[in-house]
Amino acid sequence: MEKLRRVLSGQDDEEQGLTAQVLDASSLSFNTRLKWFVICFVAGIVFSILGIGLLWLPNGIKLYAVFYTLGNLLALASTCFLMGPVKQLKKMFETTRLLATVIMLLCFVFTLCAVLWWKKKGLALLFCILQFLSMTWYSLSYIPYARDMVLKCCSSLFS
Incomplete structure (x- = not known):
């Protein structure tokens, strides 16, 4: 109702603060969305670390690939609580x-395919490394000029 009142009175969404825009995006309260973001993000980190710990067990590459991929998916999905899916x-x-x-999404799928269906442990490990690199590159895209800075740093190292 408040949103309808703002539109009818001529107020734009641009006049709203960031918190008000985020609150309008979902029926969950800001505190609830923030709590679930933290829970989901921490669970993703725990799954990834657990996967690294399971790497040293017999048949651990399989567990590592599955837990690492699930951890990355949880961390990625956690941002849905902040801004909406x-x-x-x-x-x-x-x-x-x-x-x-x-x-990044292809690396998630190929990692799981390599370990669960193709039964190629070396390929699964390669896709986990590519998954890490693609997730890092994706995350850097949210920081202004971060990818340009990384490219310049790498090109100065190699020249």
């Missing part, structure tokens, strides 16, 4: 991060 998907597939998103 639709807005998150729109941001993921913007032109600036489209390639990074596609490569």
